[in-house]
Amino acid sequence: MPGRPTPWPEVSVIVATYQGDDHVGRALDSLGNQSLAPESFEIVLVVNGPPCATPEILASFRQRHPRHNARMIVTDEAGASNARNIGLEAAVGRYVTFMDDDDYVSRNYLQALLDAAEPGVVPVAYMVDVTAGESEPAVADVATANYFTAKLLEHAGRVIPAESAASALSANVAKLVPTAVARRQPYRTDLRSGEDFVYWTEMFASTQFCLRVVDRESGAIYYRTVRPGSVSRQAPSFDFNITQRLSCIEALSYLSHDLPAVRRVVRGKILAQVKHMNAYLMWFPESRDEVLASVRERNLPWFPYDALNRGTARDLAMLYCFVPYQDTSALVSARRIRERGVSVDVITNQLDKVRTVDDWSEEICREYVDRLVVTQTPQAMGNWRCIRTFVAAALEHAAALSAEKGPYRSVYSRAMWPASHFAAAAYKVQHPDVRWIAEFSDPMLHDVRGEARPDLVEDDDLIASLRHAAESAGFEMPTDLRMWEWVELIAYALADEIVFTNENQRTYMLGYTGSRKLADRAALVSQVAHHPTLPPDFYTRTFSDYRLDPSRTNIAYFGVFYATRGLSEVVTALGSLEARARSRIRLHIFTNAPDETTAQIEELGLSDAVVVNAYVSFLDFLNLTTRFDVLLVNDASTRDHHPLNPYLPSKVSDYLGSGTPIWSVVEQGSVLSTVPTKYQSSIGDVDAATEVLLEIAGIAATADDALPLDDDWPRPAFDLRAEVQHQGR
Numbered sequence: 001m002p003g004r005p006t007p008w009p010e011v012s013v014i015v016a017t018y019q020g021d022d023h024v025g026r027a028l029d030s031l032g033n034q035s036l037a038p039e040s041f042e043i044v045l046v047v048n049g050p051p052c053a054t055p056e057i058l059a060s061f062r063q064r065h066p067r068h069n070a071r072m073i074v075t076d077e078a079g080a081s082n083a084r085n086i087g088l089e090a091a092v093g094r095y096v097t098f099m100d101d102d103d104y105v106s107r108n109y110l111q112a113l114l115d116a117a118e119p120g121v122v123p124v125a126y127m128v129d130v131t132a133g134e135s136e137p138a139v140a141d142v143a144t145a146n147y148f149t150a151k152l153l154e155h156a157g158r159v160i161p162a163e164s165a166a167s168a169l170s171a172n173v174a175k176l177v178p179t180a181v182a183r184r185q186p187y188r189t190d191l192r193s194g195e196d197f198v199y200w201t202e203m204f205a206s207t208q209f210c211l212r213v214v215d216r217e218s219g220a221i222y223y224r225t226v227r228p229g230s231v232s233r234q235a236p237s238f239d240f241n242i243t244q245r246l247s248c249i250e251a252l253s254y255l256s257h258d259l260p261a262v263r264r265v266v267r268g269k270i271l272a273q274v275k276h277m278n279a280y281l282m283w284f285p286e287s288r289d290e291v292l293a294s295v296r297e298r299n300l301p302w303f304p305y306d307a308l309n310r311g312t313a314r315d316l317a318m319l320y321c322f323v324p325y326q327d328t329s330a331l332v333s334a335r336r337i338r339e340r341g342v343s344v345d346v347i348t349n350q351l352d353k354v355r356t357v358d359d360w361s362e363e364i365c366r367e368y369v370d371r372l373v374v375t376q377t378p379q380a381m382g383n384w385r386c387i388r389t390f391v392a393a394a395l396e397h398a399a400a401l402s403a404e405k406g407p408y409r410s411v412y413s414r415a416m417w418p419a420s421h422f423a424a425a426a427y428k429v430q431h432p433d434v435r436w437i438a439e440f441s442d443p444m445l446h447d448v449r450g451e452a453r454p455d456l457v458e459d460d461d462l463i464a465s466l467r468h469a470a471e472s473a474g475f476e477m478p479t480d481l482r483m484w485e486w487v488e489l490i491a492y493a494l495a496d497e498i499v500f501t502n503e504n505q506r507t508y509m510l511g512y513t514g515s516r517k518l519a520d521r522a523a524l525v526s527q528v529a530h531h532p533t534l535p536p537d538f539y540t541r542t543f544s545d546y547r548l549d550p551s552r553t554n555i556a557y558f559g560v561f562y563a564t565r566g567l568s569e570v571v572t573a574l575g576s577l578e579a580r581a582r583s584r585i586r587l588h589i590f591t592n593a594p595d596e597t598t599a600q601i602e603e604l605g606l607s608d609a610v611v612v613n614a615y616v617s618f619l620d621f622l623n624l625t626t627r628f629d630v631l632l633v634n635d636a637s638t639r640d641h642h643p644l645n646p647y648l649p650s651k652v653s654d655y656l657g658s659g660t661p662i663w664s665v666v667e668q669g670s671v672l673s674t675v676p677t678k679y680q681s682s683i684g685d686v687d688a689a690t691e692v693l694l695e696i697a698g699i700a701a702t703a704d705d706a707l708p709l710d711d712d713w714p715r716p717a718f719d720l721r722a723e724v725q726h727q728g729r
């Protein structure tokens with residue numbers, strides 16, 4: 001502090017003590033024996049809590065060290081943070097350092113720290129752990145010291161960015177900092193543990209100081225006494241491992257993360273706290289729901305669930321296509337994992353060549369994923385050699401994971417992508433005791449036109465092993481090699497649980513199965529489970545800035561168009577409305593082919609009533625569903641080639657969670673037709689669609705509101721094509 005009288009001390013040593021009768025004397029004596037001149041530092045002893053013998057101990061110290069300036073402040077309020085704050089306010093030294101009352105320091109400790117001080121640089125000494133009751137160890141023990149010192153040894157005698165040895169910020173001691181800087185933010189008195197690293201991390205976030213590691217030859221050692229039952233070494237408990245750790249994480253989470261260095265340090269400190277939480281989950285896996293509920297209550301901007309879950313998974317998922325890829329099957333399988341509520345390891349494949357990435361979609365199941373293994377096998381849906389390569393890679397990774405953590409209880413797979421079921425089936429063959437849960441998104445053998453898909457398998461070792469397993473279970477497998485039939489039948493033969501997404505799908509798929517015995521087994525172990533709806537908070541995790549005209553009733557359609565699913569009747573009805581009615585409505589389409597769709601809308605002269613957009617991210621989509629007046633969903637048209645409609649659009653589950661009125665355009669007898677929605681009309685029924693539009697617009701239907709249709713009015717085909725896996729199920 002420039003301009004101060006020279007007799008003022010260079011360093012203030014703040015010692016917070018609570019009931020320290022049996023050890024504070026050793027701490028004081030180590031300060032009394034410093035090589036630094038007594039007039040160059042002061043001791044500020046803050047006694048907190050109930051009365052104790054510390055005043056007498058200090059009086060004895062003063063008698064033995066009359067040249068030392070040792071002051072005592074007494075407060076009735078117990079707590080190290082409060083005591084340190086009091087000490088900071090009282091300190092008069094240019095620099096300040098902290099000591100715990102049961103620790104002690106080497107003779108050259110203060111001198112070495114003071115010699116290393118310079119603007120913007122925090123000197124840091126080495127720390128050595130000693131067990132309570134033991135004598136002072138040799139300096140050579142530094143070479144095998146704790147986490148704090150181990151990183152410092154790499155940088156002895158150098159100035160380094162604090163992030164290079166961020167462990168130095170994890171303890172309150174062994175550092176020297178300008179008193180003015182130390183006072184900028186107080187210690188948090190609301191934290192029951194971890195207040196020291198929170199304090200130093202907050203200081204770093206505000207100043208971005210560097211560290212100077214003292215030379216090893218300086219002999220500057222801080223001796224930390226290790227006691228059984230200390231705050232950092234207590235037995236696992238929900239309060240310490242979860243509640244108190246989350247309080248520390250919350251305190252750090254809202255520090256400024258604009259600078260990458262600060263962000264890295266803060267996240268490193270958060271990860272260190274999450275390791276304590278992970279340890280608790282390893283000890284008490286049944287507490288997962290309670291732990292996750294506690295995390296959610298904090299509404300933290302960033303939380304490393306992978307670190308929380310590390311090593312906890314005892315269940316496996318083999319999902320060739322998985323989040324963050326923008327794919328219906330990937331999104332639904334992520335929801336299933338969340339719905340199940342147990343930690344899983346996921347083996348998936350890189351699909352950048354065939355799918356776009358939506359990082360937000362990972363939010364669906366992030367809380368439940370332990371290890372995510374992404375294989376680098378060739379990318380294709382129906383190519384057998386690509387599938388076989390993925391299966392081999394998946395089995396290899398599964399073996400490595402189970403060798404590390406033990407056998408899995410279950411394996412989950414979901415197809416539209418057949419590689420998922422083949423990998424899970426092969427794993428089931430290798431591990432007969434594992435429970436295989438196989439989910440079907442749609443019929444596999446037949447496409448949306450009811451035609452058999454042509455892709456084949458090869459009669460190789462994988463097929464031979466699957467055939468042998470099925471036949472050993474008593475089921476004859478087909479002699480032909482249609483891949484899409486195999487992916488159904490092998491699940492019917494070997495899966496312990498089969499999930500169909502709607503009853504029509506189960507009836508249809510089991511109805512065309514050639515083996516009645518297989519179909520009966522599949523029916524016995526199967527269940528019907530519609531696509532899960534996410535919790536309400538997912539709809540507000542982001543806020544879309546998409547602009548809506550409040551003077552109109554805004555209808556939204558999210559999805560692709562293909563041969564059996566379009567909006568012909570809706571667009572035709574919209575075009576038939578007279579100007580007054582049409583001016584009250586705007587249809588917003590979010591699709592995978594916005595340019596082509598826009599061209600068709602312009603050709604129909606409906607640009608005033610229809611807005612076409614590209615797909616948005618998953619969380620933006622969920623938020624948008626809450627902002628529109630009506631959400632539009634439509635069935636696939638199957639009556640010309642299916643005995644019943646086996647499809648249920650997955651977006652229905654998202655719509656149902658939004659609270660927004662739904663208009664369903666249905667095929668009679670479909671599962672969608674049984675879902676209670678505010679508005680409903682039939683596929684191809686333009687008159688019914690017109691009535692719905694008028695009702696939505698708040699206009700009573702009259703002859704003037706809808707223009708008569710004639711041959712001159714263009715009826716849009718909306719025949720935009722997309723691959724089957726994009727059907728928006």
